[in-house]
Amino acid sequence: GEDVEQSLFLSVREGDSSVINCTYTDSSSTYLYWYKQEPGAGLQLLTYIFSNMDMKQDQRLTVLLNKKDKHLSLRIADTQTGDSAIYFCAESLYSGNTPLVFGKGTRLSVIA
């Protein structure tokens, strides 16, 4: 079955890099996602990566995918206080017709 695991908490200093890690169990995953949830709000899509890619970069965000180890990471460069939020990793088996499976989320605290 599908399962997505994340560490629950991460604390970093402003200006440092943050690395949020995720492991998933289903090797059939086609897309892997990172969502961000700010306090009192819904989840917003940050970025996603297709399973045939190893890396994707988008401004301060870098996603790394290790398919062999079923490990996904999100690196946030120059972390700011506005990056404090819960970050959810999610996987999908097939494009468009199965629901995403979410991890429990990693709460990132940025210390000024």
Added chain:
Amino acid sequence: DAGVIQSPRHEVTEMGQEVTLRCKPISGHDYLFWYRQTMMRGLELLIYFNNNVPIDDSGMPEDRFSAKMPNASFSTLKIQPSEPRDSAVYFCASSLRGIGNTIYFGEGSWLTVV
């Protein structure tokens, strides 16, 4: 473009009362999802619809929970009777098939049952 719209944003109700949560998905989206978020269990998928038809309701916790989608632009999640353990944030989300399953969430309905 308006995102997924949920109402009410906050509701406090007494145990035993009926609760109805409402959702308007993004126009043109053909999938609609209801999720529940709690500290203990994280984000749980309750039910999802495709083209207004319920596809999988295995996540609905009990018969007290029901969901409907009478048309492409409206869905409800009903809890009757409500219990304190139903207190959670309920999210509605929608997606369009064929774009990598990206789903878009509403702001959530924060339910407290006392």
